[in-house]
Amino acid sequence: MFKMAKKDIPNMLTLLGESMDVYAPVKKGKLTNFEDFTEGAELDIDTLKTVKSPKDFFLPQVENLFSATSQGKEINIEAKALRDKPFVIFGVRSCDVRAMEILDSVYLSEPVDKFYEARRENGIILSLACNEPGQTCFCTTFNIDPAHPNADGAMWVINDNIYIEARTEKGENLVKLISKFLQEGSKNEIVQSQTAIREKLNKLPYSDLSLDGLEGNQLLDLFDTPQWEELHKTCLACGICTFICPTCQCYDIKDYDTGGEVVRYRCWDSCMYSDFTLMAHGNIRNSQKERFRQRFMHKLVYHPDNNKGEISCVGCGRCVNKCPSSLNIVKVIKSLAVKCNV
Amino acid sequence: MIQKQMQERAKQMLSLGEVTCVLGWKKGDFSTNPQPAVFESEKDLEDLVYDKYCAANLSKYLVELTKKEGKVLVFLKPCDTYSFNQLLKENLIKKERSYIIGIGCEGNMQVDDDMQEIGLLEKCQTCTKTAHMVFDELIGEELTVRQGDDPFEGVLNLEQMSSDERYGFWREELSKCIRCNACRNVCPACNCRKCVFDNNKYDTAQKVNASSFEEQMFHIIRAYHVAGRCTDCGECSRVCPQLIDLHLLNRKFIKDINEFYGEFQAGADTDTPSPLTDFNIDTDPEPGSVHKRG
Amino acid sequence: MCKPDSLIPLIGVITDIKTETPDVKTFTIVDKEGKKAFDHKSGQCAMISVPGVGEAMFSIASAPTNTKFMEFSIKACGVLTDYLHTLEAGQQVTIRGPYGNSFPNDLFKNKDMLFIAGGIGLAPVRSVINYVFDKRDDYGKVDILYGARSADDLVFKEEIMGTWTAKENTHVHLTIDRPQENWDGHVGFVPAYLGELNFKNDKTVIVCGPPIMIKFVLEELDKLGFKKEQIYTTLELRMKCGIGKCGRCNIGSKYVCKDGPVFRCDELDDMPEEY
């Protein structure tokens, strides 16, 4: 356990920037998002939730796969290089750290996705405890502890200091790089803060959100429940929930003709879009009800079914804040759980 | 209290079978986060709320709802009635399948990530729409007429910048876009059966801002496609997760239309032709002359 | 060799194009060296693409025992497939695979086989049929029931007439939907013909065709006393990655590209009806 002065953080990040790319929550106007930390950027570690989750750095919204050129009947393809430069993401919250593990269970399971793997290997995550959990947070439902974040290194802000604990080899190497800013700290010094955080968690509106009724193998029951009809009604079929969700992982593969060559890229896709499953012979999910159901069944049932019961939601509450129609996974969980308890 | 009156009237109409369902707002998990909802029973209507957080423009939902048999009772704020008229004009909703109860509005609030109120929504700060353009009945006291800020102030400020500054401004703003399509899907004017940005037959269906230009393209074309039809309901700016001031694009078109072709307010009625489906042989300016203004 | 984890394809060369019906062509594809691009099993699929046009999953119509090349029978019904139909031999495309599970050909050993296919659905089934014929002694009696909209729409006609009908202990039953001139064979839908043929219910069945045909064939098989454990079918949904990650081809928690496309019919009972 080390500690350093909070005011030294920008200098510390600048130092790290000499050997790797540094991404940190940066405030621009009213928005805070993870961005390149460059000189003069306004670091903002107080904002709890960035609009976009840091999944961008491992599963970018757009990633070029290869470029193809053709000459006569011949085609040449040139694969794009995998990420090989190390980078650090500073100040990731517990929920987003767990989201990364959920993405791992998809992208690092056989067959491994090389593009994702390369980014994961080069990425170092420094997580940050949530001193002030938000009203829409419900990470505790998924047994995530925002007072004790995982990742390569964990951090706590206490008054004017920031405490850093390396958890992995990557984390320890990183700590060595910034040793000139650090002094020894002790675990006892963060205990009080952790207790305070946990107390606050118990008082949050969603602290009693329970998953009872969603566990166990009842896939078909949940699939056929009349609740979906009720739940989806005001869904506008935009992709806002999928794009701001830290665990949504679906992608599309598309081509772009630049004139000289064709670039094949993959990009985020949303199961809320009508063309998601559109085929030449028709569409299997024709109505918004089916598409809405797919999204939540995937998170709450299908993903756990394939991954030892791990639900693909981390309770970050972004969808609660942002849905134009105020629909969100909490409403779905509550509705489905009620149904099953009857 | 207006909410109580709305509940009573809705229950009454539902029980008499005058309508088959009610489109309103439902109590959310947070008092600041009500949800647009369709009510089908008197019991459900207990959850109907109406307060300063009910910002969603319900006209958009009518496009789907009035496709079905039956009649929908809908509660519309003054600004929402403009969208209703516009949709009516475009034959996208059926008047005979809806029953409009106009309700007063004192402006809607913006909430932050912690569901705390942080002041009036932009669309309400600049509100000019204080009367209902279409309704079957009105509920509530005399409508409060609020004198809003000048809606075109933002556009004017931009126009006065240099070309480079404007370019810089829009690059910065539009590059924030994550192409979640919330602005498009919430927009009552965006109701194409297949959006040109979803159509795989063109290479415009790129789904993402794969290039520095794609994001500009999407928003310019979207604003252009709704020009003359946009009622300036402000929903696009309200729902944008990245807080892009999308109304600045729409209002530019509105301002230009007013200047070039005479004052026009989309949705004020259902007969005046839209400026882009109309022309005036003698008075329409030439594109070149507009250029010279700058 | 194309790695299954890779989204980066190999270059394939179309060496031969055979017109099967007015809207179906069979493409023979090898790699740049003129060899088979990768080994595969019956029922597996590959992603074929023309950069700038699109990429789609096609089942491999040739048998695994064919070690020289792969064949794909493709119906023109979309952007990519229409484009493929305009190509000439010698054209390169990109190919990656093989994807998906396969028909358990070894389990079928010594069993009597009944193949039921409609239209272009014969393509994946052909891979098994030819495998069975290449190892003829390992398998029992073979019945092939194949139907199409018209006589012109029957694919692999030459192979059916020339090769399959001549195989020992093999019966081919052809049918078309509506009567037409110069057709003296059976007329009627596949499920109806299946009922008329009244097969013994100890066979292993492989069904592939349009979803509606599969549905009625399954009903008919049930009437004949076949158990779901005896019946295999293949499903198809929109796919992008082929490796169970892009998230669109799932039926319940099963991904058609990875856990399918071959499913035993009793497995389908545990899956939501969304295909």
Add this chain to the structure above:
Amino acid sequence: MPLNPNSSFTPLIVAFCCNWCSYAGADLAGTSRLNYPAQIKIIKVPCSCRIDPMFVLRAFQKGADGVILCGCHPGDCHYSTGNYYARRRITLFFSMLEYLGIEKERTHLEWVSAAEGNKFASTMRKFTEQIHALGKNERLEDIR
């Protein structure tokens, strides 16, 4: 080309011409052996009101340095009123481009009749010079 000999920049220009007047005007320019820059790519459209702003943006995105739109003179439209609609649309669109900070000289609209071969050639020459002076289109080009 009588342009700055020191510059290696050859602007790429897309001209959308209506089938009935402007395209015929271009034809006349050609058959009259009038000189206009070769890097102008003409795209024929049925009527000037067929020009979707998306066409213009697409042209810029794919590397055009300037886009010029040509149609029948107001009053002469083959379809009676097409160019009146076009006039409104293009006016609004050009104004929007300017608002977005795109150099206003990059786009231009000119009414050219079938008899105006000379005008077509001179308009094209002038526009090319204008774009040449402006330099390469960077603001709207796709750099992927």
